[in-house]
C-alpha cells in the first residue's frame with residue numbers, strides 16, 4: 001500500500017478549462033508507469049494534486065492511501081521532480097540538497113549518497129546556475145531520492161536531454177522500479193517511454209484514454225501480423241491470399257501478412273517451393289500502437305453520437321500527431 005498512487009474520480013477546472021476530468025488510475029509498485037498525453041492534457045495538474053500543490057474540485061489523489069497533506073514525513077513517502085529549473089542559480093548543488101535534508105529532518109549523509117547515485121558527486125560544489133539541463137535534472141532527481149521514498153513522480157524528466165541523458169534516465173528509472181518503488185513518469189512523447197515504461201496511463205483533455213501494460217498494448221497493436229521477406233513476391237502473395245491471408249506488399253521483397261500464423265506461412269511456402277528468407281512477427285513501435293489506440297478511441301467517441309458533435313475525432317487525430325512529432 002505504501003508504494004502506490006491512487007487517483008479516483010479526480011477533477012480540476014481552471015475557469016472554463018477542465019484540466020482533469022473524472023480521472024481514475026492506480027500506479028503499482030515495482031513498475032515504471034508512463035503518464036502520457038499531449039501538451040495540455042492534464043498531466044502536470046494531476047501530479048500537482050498528488051503533491052498537494054493544487055486542490056481537487058472532486059475526487060481524490062492519494063500517495064500510499066493518504067492525501068499528501070496528511071503525510072507525516074512527505075520526503076520519505078514520495079519524491080517528486082516537477083521543475084528542474086526551480087533551484088536558485090547561485091546555490092551549490094550540494095548545499096541545495098543539504099538545505100532540503102535539514103528542513104525535512106533527514107541525515108546529511110543522505111546527500112552524499114544521492115549525489116553519488118545520480119552521478120553528480122564531482123559537480124556537487126558547483127553553483128546550480130552553471131549546470132547543464134541534464135545536470136539540473138540529475139540534481140532534481142537527487143532531491144526526489146533524498147528521503148528514499150517508495151513512490152516517485154517525475155514530470156517530463158527527459159524533456160530537452162541529450163541521447164546520453166535520456167539513456168541514463170531510462171535505466172535509472174527501471175532500476176528504481178526494480179527496487180520495488182512505484183514510479184510515475186510523464187511525457188508528451190510516446191517514443192520517450194519506449195524501452196522504459198512497463199505500464200501506460202494515457203490521457204487526453206483530462207480524461208483517461210488507456211490504462212494498460214505496455215506489452216499488452218504492443219501485442220494488441222501487432223495483432224497477428226507476420227513480416228515476410230521473399231524474392232518471389234508475386235508467387236508468395238497469390239499463394240497466401242488463396243489460403244486466406246491478407247497480404248500487403250511494403251517493399252520489393254517484403255510484405256506483411258495477417259490472418260495466417262507464421263508456422264502455417266512457412267509450411268505453405270515450403271510445400272509450394274516458394275523461396276523465402278525471413279518470417280517473423282511484425283513488431284510495432286509504441287508510437288504506432290498509440291496511434292492505433294487513439295484511432296479506436298476516436299471511433300468509440302464518434303459512435304457515442306452526441307460527443308461527436310464536439311469534434312472529438314479530429315481533436316484526437318491532432319493530439320496523436322503532437323504525441324509523435
Ligand SMILES: Nc1ncnc2c1ncn2[C@@H]1O[C@H](COP(=O)(O)OP(=O)(O)OP(=O)(O)O)[C@@H](O)[C@H]1O
Pocket residue numbers: 014017018019037038039040041042043044045046188
Ligand atoms: N494554474 C492554471 N490556471 C489556468 N489554467 C491552467 C492552470 N494550470 C493548468 N491549466 C490548464 O489546464 C490544462 C492542463 O494543463 P497541464 O499543465 O496539466 O497539462 P500537461 O498535460 O501537463 O501539459 P504540459 O505537458 O504542457 O505541461 C491546460 O489547458 C492548461 O492551460
